[in-house]
Amino acid sequence: MTPREILAFIREKEVKAVDLRFMDFPGQWQHFTIPSENLEEATFEDGLGFDGASIRGWKAINESDMLVKPVPETAFIDPFCRETTLTLICNIHDPLTHEDYTRDPRNVARKAVNYMRSTGIADVAFFGPEVQFFVFDDVRYEQTANSASYRVDSVEGAWNSGRDEKPNLGHKIRYSEGYFPCPPTDAMHDLRSEIMRALIECGMRVEAHRHEAATGGQGVVDIRYDDLIRTADNVLKYKYVVKNVALKHGKTATFMPKPLFNDHGSAMNVHVSLWKNGDNLFAGSRSSHGLRYAGLSDLAEYAIGGLLKHAPALCAFSNPTTNSFKRLVPGFDAPINLAYSQRNRSAAIRIPVARPNPASKRIEYRLPDAACNPYLTFSGMLMAMLDGIKNKILPGEPLDKDIYDLGAEELGKVPGTPRSLEDALNALEKDHEFLLQSDVFTQDVIDTWIRYKRTNEADAIRVRPHPYEFALYYDI
DSSP states (O other): OOHHHHHHHHHHHTEEEEEEEEEEEOOEEEEOOOOGOOHHHHHHOOOOOEEETTTTTSGGGOOOOOEEEEOOOOEEOOOTTOOOOOEEEEEEEETOOBBBBOOOOHHHHHHHHHHHHHSSSSEEEEEEEEEEEEEEEEEEEOOOOEEEEEEEEEETOOGGGTTOOOOOOOOOTTOOOOOOOOOOOOOTHHHHHHHHHHHHHOOOOOOEEEOOOTTEOOOOOOOOEHHHHHHHHHHHHHHHHHHHEEEEEEEEEESOOSTTTEEEEEEEEEEEEEEETTTTBBOOOOOEEEOGGGGHHHHHHHHHHHHHHHHHHHHHHSSSTTTTTHHHOOOOOOOOEEEEEETTTTTTEEEEOSSSSGGGGEEEEEEOOSOOHHHHHHHHHHHHHHHHHHHHOOOSSOSOGGGGOHHHHHTTTTTTSSSSSHHHHHHHHHGGGGGGGSSSHHHHHHHHHHHHHHIIIHHHTSSOHHHHHHHHHHOO
């Protein structure tokens, strides 16, 4: 819609409020709301001022004034507000120069797409994330100087098979056996169906929903792929809908990658392909040696090479929490080795078995989790693929064996993912030149991200006693 069409829509639907949303640096939606009467055509061009000093990773207090400029094509009616509310996603601008703010994650994504087009390699990058989550019935946690604890609970949880629930009706999901059960074992079916309908109401295309592998309320609603920026917008919309539908039913949803010990974590596997002039550039053809591996083009193999080369650095964005690396451990379908394969889900990159239609050819990058900032993660992935294509980086031989069954000698030849957030930040410090092309990620963005994550998360966890340390060491 155009700004004029937005104003007409507001009158037609009797919209009472306009919610303006933008993303902070780490990756959460922020917002403020104005009366619908205050939105004018000029607002889309001139923006509205706000104080950015308290937004994480942004301006200092002495230079805190910022502008939000609504993007009209992002409009949707919020299904959770009591008053009819139109939501608009915004870009952030400097109030003096009106230039795009370099630390605005959505601006980074826009620059990544523009850079891709400027290279002539592709004109669109399609991203299709599988955003997994947990729905719990209760969550409690605290951290003080003399205590630390957490407890989550779910009506589905295997740990509740013996609880007195007056009555306990059984049908608990055993650990790692949550994939595809029918109700009543799948107690979250109706909740996910409601999430599905709310997503559609918000303008998103949904393909399917299902229970995921873990016990305790893990699920996913598969959304349709789209171009990079719209998909990143949709990830934030998706998380908003999931959390609010859960809250409506007295439950709580989390996108924390590993909230349960010794069971599957939540991933955000990302399907991606590059296109030009309506053609899928990842679809291969016959070569002099016969069929190409998994039907991939040379360009797709170079893109994989770029992703695998830069994966440790990308983990600083795609797996941006200390908890992320508790998911990236052996077992539980976690991709802990940097390899690619046609059907092997234990590889960092999988080539899904697609229909014969070349439009279906894509690669699946299995490292990310939904704690990430999608604008920065998708942009980093695109920059890594473009670097691989420009420099013709070969990915090596595919690994079509079960990685978990490899012997020590053979496994030692397969590079692994970082083992901690600090390792990923160190990798980003050493390897980020590919992100700086055409000022997509500025040096300031890289430095600020590393500083923020080290100070507020990696170091903050490192200096605190862990409850399990008491079980290990208290009687020393």
